[in-house]
Amino acid sequence: MNQKIRNQFPSLSRQHNEMPITYLDGPAGTQVPTSVINAISDYYKTSNSNAHGHFVLTQETDVIVEKTRAKVATFLGGEGGHTISFGQNMTTLNFALSRAISGCLQVGDEIIITQLDHESNRAPWLALRAQGVVVREVKLKADGTLDYKDFANKINEKTRLVAMGWAANIFGTINEVRKIRKLTHDVGAWLLLDAVHYAPHLSIDVQAIGCDFLLCSAYKFYGPHVGLLYCKPGLLDRLQPYRLRTAYQHAPYSIETGTLNHAAIAGVKAAVEYVASFGKGKTERAKIVNAMQRIHQHEIGLAQQLWDGLAAMKKVELYGPSMNTAERAPTLSFLYNGKTANEIGQYLGAQNVCTWSGHFYAIKATEVLGLAEKGGVTRMGISVYNTKADIDRTLEIMERLK
Ligand SMILES: Cc1ncc(COP(=O)(O)O)c(C=O)c1O
The missing domain is CATH 3.40.640.10 (Type I PLP-dependent aspartate aminotransferase-like (Major domain))
Structure with missing residues (x-):
């Protein structure tokens, strides 16, 4: 997915404090293209x-x-x-x-x-x-x-x-x-x-x-x-x-x-x-099915890059099925040893990396897995408009947290 796609979303060109904004908050709601x-x-x-x-x-x-x-x-x-x-x-x-x-x-x-x-x-x-x-x-x-x-x-x-x-x-x-x-x-x-x-x-x-x-x-x-x-x-x-x-x-x-x-x-x-519009096919249904395959392929590739980068950090513990699982959504949750999910969210937010921290209303899952008492997890999700540069930037900011 390329710059042409990013140009379709006015909000993606927004800056704050002279820094770009990196949108990894898709699971809470995606940005909206001009056509919508x-x-x-x-x-x-x-x-x-x-x-x-x-x-x-x-x-x-x-x-x-x-x-x-x-x-x-x-x-x-x-x-x-x-x-x-x-x-x-x-x-x-x-x-x-x-x-x-x-x-x-x-x-x-x-x-x-x-x-x-x-x-x-x-x-x-x-x-x-x-x-x-x-x-x-x-x-x-x-x-x-x-x-x-x-x-x-x-x-x-x-x-x-x-x-x-x-x-x-x-x-x-x-x-x-x-x-x-x-x-x-x-x-x-x-x-x-x-x-x-x-x-x-x-x-x-x-x-x-x-x-x-x-x-x-x-x-x-x-x-x-x-x-x-x-x-x-x-x-x-x-x-x-x-x-x-x-x-x-x-x-x-x-x-x-x-x-x-x-x-x-x-x-x-x-x-x-x-x-x-991302898909090819004779009918609109065929286009949608093909589009979702292409979107998924793109998103999973970036999720893999994000997972690998986070997994390589000694203080990070990732939760949920590994990226080798046959079918998976491009949504990653983790904890950073020595910091709460909120502290990670605030640190990333101050650098315009949009993530969410806590339970995301999946509160029972956090209670059952003992994550609630730790203040939940930090969540990053990939959307169609994310790029390798978004992941590189996020990982680089996470590295600086050491
Ligand atoms: C898996 C899941 N189900 C349900 C909901 C609730 O959706 P809504 O905000 O439309 O009520 C959400 C919202 O985040 C969700 O992620």
């Missing part, structure tokens, strides 16, 4: 309006929203725009979904979550304990992967739903969701995937994977702050989300509350188109 910024501002310049009316602006708004649904369905390999709902963010959508699903559950029904997950895919399900639902937690192993034996032991005929992440935002672990899909099929349970950390790095095919629900967030893949929910056709209409009687009562609208962020939704469409 323009799509958002163009909406305000031309079509700003409420939805479902009889004049040109509102009709254009409806077209933009529906086109974005179709675009997101293509991005996720879904059956069409009718499977895609929008929300404020993934967390808000998942709470709405858990409340809707709770209406189908009886006392004693079981839900499985994992210790590796972001709290947004734990708390909405743990809340259902109050109505007598049994929520079981699959164990996390010291290497940052899930205990699949424990998983198999916990799934049984009472399991109604498995809610798990596809990629871990703290360690870059890719979970074996195909294996779990087989287990959920055997007992007739639904499978819900949190793909927030997976979507920026690898291509998703909801039909091939056979999940019932999948959530992600456009701000993690070069778009604005909009949450996205895929529901298998027909499934959302079996649920009763909280909604107004004045709103559409059917999928994909029934889980959306109030007026959507139309301008941001216009930006989501542009973000998917931006990702697709």
Whole structure:
């Protein structure tokens, strides 16, 4: 990936204190290309309006929203725009979904979550304990992967739903969701995937994977702050989300509350188109799949360089699956002996290297692995616009820490 790509992101040319800014904070949200910024501002310049009316602006708004649904369905390999709902963010959508699903559950029904997950895919399900639902937690192993034996032991005929992440935002672990899909099929349970950390790095095919629900967030893949929910056709209409009687009562609208962020939704469409622009293929779906392969190859190469450089530092201890793992997200977490994660974050931040420190809401994983009492870990993530120069600069600054 080259300077041409970097030129597409206005924020990358920003300096602070006469130093460049090195963006390794992608797991918390990526920078945004000009095409996405323009799509958002163009909406305000031309079509700003409420939805479902009889004049040109509102009709254009409806077209933009529906086109974005179709675009997101293509991005996720879904059956069409009718499977895609929008929300404020993934967390808000998942709470709405858990409340809707709770209406189908009886006392004693079981839900499985994992210790590796972001709290947004734990708390909405743990809340259902109050109505007598049994929520079981699959164990996390010291290497940052899930205990699949424990998983198999916990799934049984009472399991109604498995809610798990596809990629871990703290360690870059890719979970074996195909294996779990087989287990959920055997007992007739639904499978819900949190793909927030997976979507920026690898291509998703909801039909091939056979999940019932999948959530992600456009701000993690070069778009604005909009949450996205895929529901298998027909499934959302079996649920009763909280909604107004004045709103559409059917999928994909029934889980959306109030007026959507139309301008941001216009930006989501542009973000998917931006990702697709990296790929080759006859259809937009083929382009997206090819683009994600190319993006992943680029990102993993840089992650390897970063891992090797950090691993060579005596005081650094890296966590999570090694870079030799077959499938991995380009997200690295580490501790530096003698300094807390916050101190490392502050040191790097003072030199305009953007990283995050702490638990990143994957708080259970840090508690289980004894990292919480140490103040969590420092996390660096690679995005499409990162370069070898970013990694060289970061490692050189880390070397100076001695
Ligand atoms: C893996 C994962 N899941 C869920 C979320 C929550 O996403 P949102 O901010 O859209 O609620 C995040 C956010 O960082 C995440 O990394």
